[in-house]
Amino acid sequence: MIPAEYYLYLGSGLFTIGVIGVLTRRNVLIILMSIELILNAVNINLIALSQYFHAVDGQVFAIFVITDAAAEAAVGLGLIIALFRNKETVNADEIDLLKW
Amino acid sequence: MLELTTFILLSIVTLISAILVITRRNAVHSVIWLIVTLFGVGGIYLLQHAEFVFAVQIILYVGGIMVLFLFVVMLVNLDVALKQARFARQWPVALVTAVLLLAQLAYVLYNHGRGLNLPPRPLVAATAGNTQAIGMALYQNYMLPVEIASVLLLVAMIGAVLMAKRKLE
Secondary structure: OOOHHHHHHHHHHHHHHHHHHHHHEOEHHHHHHHHHHHHHHHHHHHHHHHHHOOOOHHHHHHHHHHHHHHHHHHHHHHHHHHHHHHHOOOEHHHOOOOOO | OHHHHHHHHHHHHHHHHHHHHHHOOOHHHHHHHHHHHHHHHHHHHHHOOOHHHHHHHHHHHHHHHHHHHHHHHHHOOOHHHHHOOOEOOOHHHHHHHHHHHHHHHHHHHHHHOOOOOOOOOOOOOOOOOHHHHHHHHHHHHOHHHHHHHHHHHHHHHHHHHHHHOOOOO
C-alpha cells in the first residue's frame, strides 16, 4: 500500500511547478494553465487525505474545486479575450495601465 | 508492489508534463501537455479508488475546460508571441522563491508525514459504490454548497458572456 505522504509529496511538487509557472511566464494563458496545475495539486492532496481518513468528504470537496476551476477558466478566458481585443497583447508585463 | 510502480510511473508522467506545460513557447503545446498532466492526475485518482472524481476529471477537465482553452489560444494570435521572450524579467527571483516554497513543504512533510500510512482497505465498501457514496454526501450533507456552486456557475457563465461580448450597449 502506498503511504499517504507520497501523494502529499507529489501534490507539493505539482503545486510548486504551478507556482513557478504563475510567477515566471509572460503569457496570460499559460498563467491560467498554471493555476489549473495548482488546483490539481490541491485535489491530489484532498483525495489522498480523504482515503486516509476513510471519509468521502474530501472527494466531495475535490468536486467543488473542479467546479471552481471551470468557473475560473470561463471568466479568465473571457477576460483574456476582452483584453486582447482592447490591448492586442496577452503578455502579463505589458498590461501595466494601473502601474504608476 | 504493482501499485507502487503504477504510482511512480504516473507521478513521473504528471510532473514531467507539468514542467513541459510551463516551459513550452507555443501555447498550443502547453495545452496538449496540460491534457497529459490531467490524465496523469486522473490515473492517480483511480489508483485511490476515487472513480467518480476520475470520471469528472476526464469529462469536465479534459473534455470541457481544455477545449475552451484551445479555442481561446487559437483566437488570440500566436505568431507574435512565438518570437517574444517566454519568461518575465523577474524569473530568477521567482524561481528562488518557488524552490524555497518546495523546500518548506518537503521539510514539513518529511518531519511530520511519517505517520500518514494509507489503510489497506478501499474507501467505500464493495456493496455501495464510490459514486453512490458521493451522491449521498452531495445531496444530503452538502446540499447548500451544491446550490451555492450552481449559483457560482451561473454567475461565471453570465460573466464570461459579458466579458467576451464585442461591445457593451
